[in-house]
Amino acid sequence: MIRSKLIQYFLYPFIAIMIALLIGALIILSGGNNPLEAYRLMLEGSIGTSQTLAETIVKTASLIIAGASYAFAYRCGMLNIGIEGQMLAGAIFSTWIGVNLTFLPGLLHLFIAVIGGILAGALLGCFIAFLKNRFGANEVITTVMMNYVMLFIVEYLVTGPMREAPEFPQSARVLPSAGFPVLIPGTRVNIGIVLALLLIVLYGYYWKNSKKGFEMRIVGENPTVANSIGINVKQNRMLAFAISGSLGGLVGSLEILGIQKRLLQNFSAGYGFDGIAVALLGKNSPIGIMLSSFLFGAMKTGGNMVQMFSSVPSSVVMIIQAIIILLMAIQVFSKKTKELERA
């Protein structure tokens, strides 16, 4: 059992990554660059020095939460493509509280700002679930549309009401009291990673051991059956989407309060979309989400380093990343397809 888990989590991904890197090497080589040098940079840029490892951890934290957000709705049978929008909503509220509620003392300020972000995400999630429950609106459409709506609302806010100086489309800086405390001095690693790990453990417990989680799983697998054995499908969907949304909102809070400190146009690093891939690649299991988040985080920071110090363009790095994801996603090497799917 342990051995098969080990193979599932480490051996297959390892083979996939190796093959992807081999193909990538050919591409880099044909571009007239040295693939070994590029890979050395990728390694150095992702886990090689304390500074870069710290950056990878910062990204991993956001990705874990985003992945958990997608997985939560997914396990209840819904597709939340709108994490990006919920993230923006969370960022807006956290920024507003972080900038304007100046009278709050230290940690309370941070706490309220984070809660604000979570609530904003949850509200948006509830709205989507409400549209689904009340009007039968397909959540894929509504979430995709809400992503755009939120994007434009952020744009409106930073070019209008929340703008700091007339010509700069950005909000004022959040007060230091509302910032996430830094965990390791000299880096940007903040308590976000602790929060993320805590949440993923809770997530694992919820789906494995709690009664509510079991109920939701039935709703996800077969709503008709759930209905017939007396489970309130609509209520469960509402709750699942609210939690999924609040996690999305938390990603936004973390990004603003922990890293960027102000609201900008296009501030999103795309965690909302990466979260989808992270969750599905990790097969919605807590360990899987953690590992794939780390992989994605490492690929992002490593990719940055490659384009910074070699003449390999970022678009080639992107191709390599895509091949890694593709090879990890397909299950040519695993014969236990059926079992994995049920997990």
Place this chain on the structure above:
Amino acid sequence: MFRKTNIFVFIVLAALCVLLLTACGQTANNSQNAEPEKEKQESNTETADHSQYKVALVLPGTINDEGWNATAYHGLELIKEAGFETAYSENVKTSDYEAVYRGYASKGYNLIIGHGFNFLDPAKAVAADFPQTMFGVTSTVEYADPNVFAIDTNSSDAGFLAGVLAAKMTKTKVVAVPCGLEIPGIIRYATGFKQGVEYVDPEIKVLSSYTGSSSDTAQLKELTAAMVKQGADIIAPNADQAGLGAFEYVKEHKDLRIIGVYGDQKALAPDQILTSAIIDMPGAIEQVAELGFKGQLEAKAYVFGVKEGSVWLTDFSSDVPQDIQDLLKDVIEKIKNNEIEVKYVLE
């Protein structure tokens, strides 16, 4: 079954590789072409050996955007030709600004330029740890002692010149500025444009709006179309790569005229372009790098506008009558003499 699919995998992947290989083959050629140029450079370097001075450029968008990012990249290419050691990163996400600054600084880069006003916070955050490195931030006038300085190309000047020309040339009394992202460089261009139009004739209507995208050409084309519907006959787009959409629309309607921006955009619509309002970002970056090489960079705002000779208009097309050409030359002189003051900020 599985063996069969495995063979499939490799055939398919091989096909993919071949596809990419053929493409990448051409890069190899490019780099060969580049080498003789390098030799030429070496023979030309009579002044100083710049190769010990390392300059890095961090771009929020793609180097291929025909606008904001492309012009900075051209600047980097210029100093690379002058012998500086250079590096760049494109499409960098805002959350990575600080990490990228730190990465370059820790590898001993002497001058790191972040191309956009929102690089200011990350620059301040990193600067204290690397006192030997100069951190540049464009499109802002804010700076921080001792080693964060501002590079500001004055796009409102460029907008003003374009506005004066558009106001003089319009027959319908409506002119349009379809814009892409709502960022300082573009906002100021639009503001300057409005001031320029007002300077000539306050009665003329200026249409200006933003699509919010620097890459969606089709969207900008439709915005331009809608503006033309409102009566606009002179178009002055400022939307980076998406600006191509405006050129595309203008080319389909021969009675419209267009004004280019940043670089000389004559090639995009040779028969209908009136002129291009040059904003010499490459020159600005070159000057800053040269100052840095001499060790003369200070924490202050370096502004590059009409007065500094960094903003001008290219040769006019034959559609522009001589008296209007003269008027514009006069306007440029007046800006230089402070007789006309172009305001920076909207409202």
Place this chain on the structure above:
Amino acid sequence: MWDFFIVIFRDSTSILLVALGILIMQLGGVINIGAEGMMLIGAFFGILGTFLSGYTGLGILIALIILAIFGFLFGLMTIYWKGNQVVVGVALNLLAEGMTTTLSRQIFGTGSQSTIQGFKPIFLGVSVMTYVALALVLALYFFLYHTNLGLRIRASGEYPIAVDIAGIDVYRVQLTAVVIGAMIIGLGGCSLSMAHMNSFSELMTGGRGYIALAAVALGQYKPIGVLLASLMFGASNTLQYHLQASITKFPAPIIRIIPYVVTIIAVIISGKNSKDPSALGKKYIKFS
């Protein structure tokens, strides 16, 4: 007023084509988040083919061949190798972005040298692509409801077990749907780069693939419905452009929200009972 209609049709052609491609894939039970990437690939290779050969027809042919290859790959990875459809789609978007950017810079250089002679408006102010798209709506209607293969595709998305029991190779049916769908999506990309614009620029699709995805669900998985949904989106978009051009004092971002809010309202009005194929996104494992 007529002008307004022309703009609507011009604006919605590419979305309509992409939506039709997604429609046929999803009816076969395969979710396609990768439509954005496929569209980008189509847009690029259409231009490249035309640029190299000098004929728009050849350009489109090349784009269709490349898209058939990508569709085949997508199908292999999701149907045969059981890769998660959404993950493969996301990766495909990434791959398309990286690949088109790399290739376009190597072939056209940095700058806009990819300009070609694209399609001109031929009749009533819109190009041939719009008519192709409209014809495809009818063709797909016929194909999906009145041919054997069409029925099999729909059955594979609705109830694959039944298809399997009937002795038909479900995988092959789905793969066919994916390949055909990918080619139609590629055509959508071509219409954006070759009919709406006359050049390729990086990331020029600007999220249209996702909009098309929504249009398919909004159109309740019927070709005519998809047509109406695409036109509705095009119309609200056109309205948005005109409002932006005429009301300059109002904040632009708020006006730009209009098409998306209109879509949400449309979903609310038409929403009751989702028409998603029952086996959409689920991996089917054959008996044999």
